Amino acid sequence: MQDTPQVQAYRASLLHFHADPAQTEEAAAYHADGLLLVADGKVVAAGDFAALAPTLAPGTVVHNYQGKLITPGFIDTHVHYPQTDMIASPAPGLLPWLDTYTFPTERRFADPVHARTVAEAFLDELLRNGTTTAMVYCTVHPESVDAFFAAAAARNLRMVAGKVLMDRHSPDFLRDTAEQGARESEALIQRWHKQGRALYAITPRFAPTSTPEQLALAGELARAYPDTFLQTHVSENQDECAWVRQLYPQASSYLDVYDRVGMLRPRAMYGHCIWLSEDDRARMAASGAAAAVCPTSNLFLGSGLFDFARADASGMRLSLATDVGGGTSFSMLQTMNEAYKVARLGGSYLPALRMFYLATLGAARAMQLEGTIGSFAAGAEADFIVLDPRATPLLARRTAHSASLEELLFALALLGDDRCVAATYVAGRPA
Known part of the structure; x- marks a missing residue:
């Protein structure tokens, strides 16, 4: 038998892109309750928790970031x-x-x-x-x-x-x-x-x-x-x-x-x-x-x-x-x-x-590095961040009643700063 890399799993809302939103309405992949799977420093899969959780090997630890948003690293x-x-x-x-x-x-x-x-x-x-x-x-x-x-x-x-x-x-x-x-x-x-x-x-x-x-x-x-x-x-x-x-x-x-x-x-x-x-x-x-x-x-x-x-x-x-x-x-x-x-x-x-x-x-x-960084495409390097929409009292008040993903992201962009970054991962490891 060959050893297989151990999978790390991260549960949160997930957001990444496969196209420019200025060019197509279907540019973003967003999962309100998502699961990101990482092994050997690379992305294995990203999708809905309900769909991916049954594929996990018994005993796999799921790192719970529910209430937060995971995106590729900036x-x-x-x-x-x-x-x-x-x-x-x-x-x-x-x-x-x-x-x-x-x-x-x-x-x-x-x-x-x-x-x-x-x-x-x-x-x-x-x-x-x-x-x-x-x-x-x-x-x-x-x-x-x-x-x-x-x-x-x-x-x-x-x-x-x-x-x-x-x-x-x-x-x-x-x-x-x-x-x-x-x-x-x-x-x-x-x-x-x-x-x-x-x-x-x-x-x-x-x-x-x-x-x-x-x-x-x-x-x-x-x-x-x-x-x-x-x-x-x-x-x-x-x-x-x-x-x-x-x-x-x-x-x-x-x-x-x-x-x-x-x-x-x-x-x-x-x-x-x-x-x-x-x-x-x-x-x-x-x-x-x-x-x-x-x-x-x-x-x-x-x-x-x-x-x-x-x-x-x-x-x-x-x-x-x-x-x-x-x-x-x-x-x-x-x-x-x-x-x-x-x-x-x-x-x-x-x-x-x-x-x-x-x-x-x-x-x-x-940078001509699509597929290497910047998304959760399978095989991409697992550099990602965890953003906290409740990082400050004002941000928490605003995002508590966000009516859409656009409103949530807009609040993060206009009201957010380094305090919103709850965790940063580099090649699948916390940095």
Whole structure:
């Protein structure tokens, strides 16, 4: 006889997605009294308790979370771990904020002990807020990448991260060269990509801090390692966009700067995407690249309002992101709160179902990781969270008379925060 993995069972209301609620009414799978079955770190099944309970082997322990909601773990597609200690730093805009706070803070990450300490605090904060996967910017120092992936491996987390590339318009102490950046990035790819649950992202900070030579080498790396990720910023702030026009006058747009060197491709995640043209959005959609929408950061820095209606009309792939430390919360629930308001100010409406989709399966699709994370499809990695609709007195009062799933989720998104996360599970184990 062969040993079979022991099944763990979790009873609660269950919610996950198999499509975008903006495209079909049958996008969500919801079980008011559900059962999630997990074995060997993977999802075995998810469905109604009445249907699945009789399939359990005698003696199987059922972990009872009745009255709570289990969803896939949240996925944050744009966040800076070195900025953990400078969150909520005052500045009149993006560029002075970088000079005053970001660059001096990132200087310390040449020290691997400091980098590991911050990485551990950052990952603990993610887990406390129910985020089980993130696309993470490190610093220009390879030590910052090693420290981050080592801390993530110790927690068995599915994380995507990379060394920042930056060879101009930045302090000397944070500057590499085009050749050095490419060489160090390739060494880090070979050391970390697909080791355990680690995935590597080629990471130019943004076009102003990279020479054309550095961006060209980043594009070469992306072609040489097509299953790696790529992440950068685009069209976040109008001053930044004007700067890019001066630096790259031959490009037809900010996005075109990246497209010219082969950086517009699947598994490429572009932070912000506020000031894109219709042509830019069409190119994003055709390329398979995706946008990380960062509402708390955009409001905090006064960068602008993401246009959900035009993005959806173009067919762009979307996800939600905190963008800490420009963003002001690690909570994806708080990020949904601000995304809803940004959409309303732009004349759009984001249902709660759509926001939960964008933070789970929508993000996994944007990252080309559907089937691996972001849902309860059989065989997916069992990263999931338990949300408590009664986590605060006000939330308990509101959800006590929710008349629909949409009302329940809307209350969680608009009134919830880290206190709503009753438990976080990573590969089937409590984290």
